[in-house]
Amino acid sequence: MNSLRHFASKVRFTPSTSTLLNRSFKPTTSFNRNFSSAVVEEDDKYEVTNQLEFQTLKHYIPVYTVMNQEGEVNPPSADPNFSKDEVTKMYKMMLTLNTMDNILYDVQRQGRISFYMTSFGEEAIHIGSAAALDLKDTVFAQYRESGVLMWRGFSIEQIVNQCCSNEFDLGKGRQMPVHYGSKEINVQTISSPLTTQLPQAVGAAYAQKLMGEKACTIVYFGEGAASEGDFHAAMNFAATLQSPTIFFCRNNKWAISTPSHEQYRGDGIAGRGPNGYGIATIRVDGNDIWAVYNATKKAREMAVEQGQPVLIEAMTYRVGHHSTSDDSSRYRTLEEINFWKEKRNPMHRLRQYMLKRNWWTEDQDKEVVSSVRSQVRESLMRAEKQKKPAISELFTDVYDVPTKNLLEQKAELFEHLKLYPDEYPIDQYAQDK
Structure with missing residues (x-):
């Protein structure tokens, strides 16, 4: 593809x-x-x-990459030089995400949860970018960044509770599965409408700038979302206001069933940054965790210290279906999927890096997978036994002080339930505290 014509080995943002x-x-x-x-x-x-x-078009923005499929880093100075424990944590998190996705995908197929989206093939993007951020940086995710939340401390238990929409779901059962959010780890709640998070992220970043915070906002989105009007509005606002926003586009080649070559005719998404909006831009190999880390770390420095927006386009591939509502075998070949799964696997790349340093063994892989499978299953069993959120939660969290008509509606609902208790499964809902 045109977007993969060139590779570079030094972090270099295309100037505005x-x-x-x-x-x-x-x-x-x-x-x-x-x-x-x-x-x-x-x-x-x-x-x-x-x-x-x-x-x-006369020039294609190169793809920044530093680690090959054998786990070799070139140049050596591009290696972040994390300790054994830090690299092990990163790899185990990628393996945990992959294993959890496998199980919860099957759980949806069994009808135990209503919906699910996997991150197969994109694990390096999650962990590489998340590791370069500070917890005070605000995250606006799309719906395929579960690993970012997990790196920040969102547990398997919390993920499963949200997917089951029980009383311990932080979203109180108001969202589809995989639409997570957590004030504790500074992640805004994910919403389904495509691209709405981009202008919101620009506003959040601008607020950080006005308050003098040494922090930025990162917003994740796919190349398909970049075809929406909100993308262009957000980029223009960020450029003119100089808001410390990191636009992180994961170009995974497919917007559901629409291939990327039908999404644009220019130089991908990165090509829009420098000339289109005057935003510093870099294109990075999204399957190279060190390249993603280095690029995000530098982007954060530019956003926080220089108070400017930055665009990152991470080139990767969506190995799984778009969601459990999709059958990707209808629009792409198994050969294409297997090529990326086997020849461009981000987890294999980091595993090779660790094996070369005698930091990991194949047996440890099996141990982690077995442990995670047990954690997910146990969390699921507990989550399925919990009650649904209290019925009164229908009337909370919109107004600080409930309005008169809202209180009247609440009273009317509970009077109705009191008159017809046998017509509704009231016992499945948590009691008001």
Whole structure:
């Protein structure tokens, strides 16, 4: 694909448009954006030409990568040099996410939960980016970033409770499964409508800037979401307001059944950053955990210290179906899936890195998988036995102080339930505290 034509081995963000213009500008005549004869600022000048020439795409942003499939890092200076314990934690988290996804996908197929989305093939994006952030950084996820929450401390128990919509679900049963959120780990609740989180993230980041916080906001989205109008509005607001927002696009080649080559004709998503909005941009190998970590760490530094937005496009592949409502075998081949699963596997890459250092064994792999399977099963058994959230929760969390008509509706509902107790499974719901 065009977006994978080039590879680089040094973190380098493509500069903004204004930087490029100032670097190459050698004018013979001055023009402002309205092409008047008024004296203008340097930033308003364009280079002029008497050649009738329409511009076309001349340069593809390279893909930053440092670790190959054998776990070798080049150049060695690009290795973050985490300790054995830190790397082990990262790999075990990736393995935990993968194992949990396998089980909960099957659980949905058994009809025990209503919906599920896996992250197969994208584990390095989750852990690599999450490890580069601070807990005070706000996260706006889409719906395929479970590993980001897990890295921040969201437990298997909390994940299963949310998928089962029981009384211990932090969302109080109001959301579809995998639509997590947690104030404790600074992750905004995920919403289903595509791309709504982008302008929200820009606003959150701008608020952080106004309050003088040394923090940023990161927002995750897919290349399909970048075709929505909210993407362009968010990018433009972030650029003009200079909000410390990290736009993290996982380009996993498929927007449900629409391939990426039908999503755009330019240089992917990264190509829109520098020239389109004047935003510093990098394209990264999303299956290389160290490349993702290095890029996100640098992006955070730019956002927090320089107060500017940054765009990261992580090139990866969605190995699993879009969701449990999808059958990807209808629009792509098994050969394509297996190529990415076997030849570009992000977990295999990090495992090879560890094996070369004698930090890991195949037996440890089996032990972790067995342990996680037990944790997920036990959590599921407990979650399924819990009651649903209290009925009174239908009327909470919208207004700080419930309105008069809301209190009237609540009283009317409970009077109705009192009159017809045998018509409703009231015993399945938690009692009001």
